[in-house]
Amino acid sequence: MSADQPEALLRVEGLKTYFPVRGGVFLTAQAQCKAVDDVSIHIGPGETLGLVGESGCGKSTLGKTIVRLIKPTDGRILFDGSDLSSMSERALKPHRRQVQMIFQDPADSLNSRHSIGNILEEPFIIHGIGDAAERDRRVARLLDVVGLPSSAVERFPFEFSGGQRQRIGIARAVALNPKLIICDEPVSALDVSIQSQILNLMLDLQQEMNLSYLFIAHDLAVVKHVSDRIAIMYLGRIVEMGGADEVYERPKHPYTQALISAIPEPVPGGKRERQILAGDVPSPIDPPSGCAFHTRCPHAQPKCSEERPELRDVVARTGEEHVVACHFDV
């Protein structure tokens, strides 16, 4: 999937989401938190783009901006040819069917006072699909698709385990046959044995319904397992993006290299030479000059603090797109 191909389902261009930081007596905006700063990504039909980064890097904000839960400050969100970034709520409604979201904590994202039947029926009501009998049939089919018993209709979210709740969250997301699902840390709250069940379900559904996923997570092993391509984010910007295997096997950005080397592998004995980053992620309110990573980078040169590196093409072994925002070849 090359960047120039016009058939991308989602194309985000120069997206910026800034939040005002208020303070002082009158709570005036004193500064801006650049949560998402000039991000461009694209996702093709049936493709999964993994988005990886540490807490506070802006990955969830990017996801929420794409579904327009947050209004972007600048930039374009082209979905199937139309620009969602500045649409009114009314104009947006038909598009909402096409772009859905799965949240991290299925307990928080399900209304505890509604039965599962109500929760799953709501998307159909909002978009005026079918009569009551038809909606019931659709809800029953959804439950079947995600592997829950039909008796679940009458039950409430607290009666389900974390894994089952995430199945409900997935059922709700696929209810309206969307084309794209933003998955915000969909398995990080789950235990290992349940996590693999949910990942398999998501991959099955993707095949059956030709879904595209933006898969946001901090667990690189999980992201690698599900993604075709991967984007690495640091302080609001994409620092590296390319084919999943390519990025993992030949990471070009020093941050990607450190991230991959930091993952504890469930294989004892082989104490790998590990690259441990010093310090913490700087504040996105006052990011470092030049390359935002230069304060922690083991290869930093004077140039890195002066000039911000733009994303540039590197040669991928497979001929896929692979871009990196670093001045040097490390």
Next chain:
Amino acid sequence: MSSENKTPLLSVRNLVVEFSTRYGPVRAVDDISFDVYPNETVGIVGESGCGKTVTGLTLLQLIPMPPGRIVQGSINFDGRDLTKLSEKEMQEMRGSDISMIFQEPMTALNPVFSVGNQMIDVLRRHKNLTRRQARELAINMLDTVGIPAPRKRIDEYPHQMSGGMRQRVMIAMALSCGPKLLIADEPTTALDVTTQAQVMEQIVKLQDEFHMSMILVTHDLGVVAESCDRAIVMYCGNIIETAAIDDLFHKPQHPYTRGLLDSIPRIREERITELPIIRGMVPDLLHLPDGCRFADRCPRATDECRQDKPVVNIDPVTGNGVACYHPMG
């Protein structure tokens, strides 16, 4: 880590911990026995609700009683049975001989006191020090755990620090009285992967320096593989397997251990299309089956498994053991 001709520092025997709930008593920890030897790191792994955290808390008698209750069993630490100590004797023990670090460093630290005050409290509680001496020692400890500018940082409040920094403060506090045993309950779960690497490296290094034993409670098998000598796998309140770390990861005996290991996506291996899974889910602790608690999810289960519960038989030579009638071999 050979278990012969050494006396264990900690020896837990037939421990049962029960909580009374509205729906009846729940055995969070059901008849577990294990040893921890000096300088050894033992991992306790398992999924949510398996009893690993309750095990850690019970060692320090930190479970709320009631509703919690130690039904039976002994916890021998350095020649004393902790279950028989009074609350006052236990207080002497906590923080000086046995320390604990918790998962969420924000909730474990008091937000209204500076970290210096909290550290000085611990030191003066257990050691005969003046305030000034305790402060110097606290600054030293902060330096040891890798906090930059400790002299300035010591007067800051927890909210002024990042997650990784707070966890370092917790570690500094836990180690300040030179404990013989450190219980670390998911110490890096709330941290980002690069910070997790920093903190784990620090913990392992300090463990060497301080000659401590450590119990590492975690759900992350990667962390266990890299830092433990031995591991205990828990399921539904039972220990189902215990083995030296190499044996556990290369030759898991229990089908559950095997299932857990298989279901983790591996980053350094070729991608596979479908992850192997453990079907079903953990049974409700209120309605446990009579036989093996894993039988309903187990691909190797037979009628024998459903009728009689297997127990762990520890091999005296290797120290490994598994509670299964049909181990993987």
